[in-house]
Amino acid sequence: MRRRSRHREAIQDTLRSAVGPLSATDLHERLADSGIGLATVYRLLNEGLEDGDLVTVGLPGGPKRFEPADKPHHHHFECVACHKVFDVMGCPGGMDRLVPEGFTLEQHEVILSGRCDACA
Amino acid sequence: MRRRSRHREAIQDTLRSAVGPLSATDLHERLADSGIGLATVYRLLNEGLEDGDLVTVGLPGGPKRFEPADKPHHHHFECVACHKVFDVMGCPGGMDRLVPEGFTLEQHEVILSGRCDACA
DNA sequence: AACTATATGATAATGAATTATCATTATCTG
DNA sequence: CAGATAATGATAATTCATTATCATATAGTT
Structure with a gap:
């Protein structure tokens, strides 16, 4: 059975308030003050996936990223x-x-790239 | 200076006739009969990038893939x-x-996923 | 054919992301 | 509060893609 812990909440909160999906490393850095270990970040992220609270977003060339499962349809x-x-x-x-003819579409992802307002 | 070799041609030919982008491993397997080594595959792919003959396609969760640079605009x-x-x-x-306001778009990629005709 | 620089293959090394281990700590339940 | 069990952190281990090394083979030139 799953207990609640401050780390578990922190991960969920951080993902919910982020402007986009975060990687395990991103989360580890953002929560550095709390002293959370990287292994715990991975553990909680995987549990979030199991529980259906989180989904992964794979972007070219980067590590897996995570976001809350209940976001409305969007892209990156x-x-x-x-x-x-x-x-x-x-x-x-x-x-x-x-x-293509004979293929079945299940999902799609659109990935835009360029410069954000801060970097433009 | 760059010499021509059977491997260099084989890589280009294979990529040109493929139905989609291939990874280094894909190419190594497809050209297994020729006895080409994996290091050579990577070497030739990187040279192709340098020479502008090839471009990379990054897909979520997989290794880098390569395709000829002169294909018309398309997705995957x-x-x-x-x-x-x-x-x-x-x-x-x-x-x-x-x-978003203030952002500059440089590129985009659309990735569809589902089942191909053979797997549907 | 001889010569020189490039190409090659086997394999070691590297780098990055992720998972496993294990002793300790914290949570929940009674 | 006590007991049982889940949670945690440090770190080792693993996995996979990619690059580096180096001795040998090959292409292109004379």
Whole structure:
């Protein structure tokens, strides 16, 4: 059975208030003051996945990132300068037209890249 | 100066005739009969990038993939069952509308996932 | 054919992300 | 509060992709 702990809450809170998905390392750094260990970060993230509270976002060339599972449909923007990742709400749509004959579409991801306002 | 070799040609040919981008490992396997070593595959791929003949395609959770640089604008479909990656021609467009105020869009990638015709 | 620089293959080394281990600590329940 | 068990942190271990090393083979030139 799962007990509550300050670390478990901290991970969830941090992900919920972030502007985009975070990696294990991101979280470890942001929560450094709390003294949380990296192993614990990974453990809690994996538990979050098991429990269905979190989902992963895979972006090219980077480590796996995590975000709350209950966010509305959205996509991501990665800054080529600072490498931060931001949620972008909305979706271009029209993915179906791209799917080859005989293929079945289950999911899609749109990844924008460029410069964020701070780096532009 | 760059000499021509059967391996260099083989890599280019294989990438040109593939249905989607290939990883170093993919290429090593496909060219196994030729006796090419993995180090050579990586070497030739990096040279292809330097020479501008190849570009990389990063897909979530997988190794870097390579494709010829002169393909027309397209995106990718990854099969969740066999993990093969296929080019899909065309583009949904309308990415600009997603870009947050103050951000500059340089590139975009659309990644579809589901089942390919063989796995559906 | 001889010569010189590049190409190659086997394998060791590296780097980064993630998982495993284990002794200690904290939480929850009664 | 006491007992049982989950949570934690430090660190070792693992896994996978990629790069470095180096002795040998090969291509291109004379």
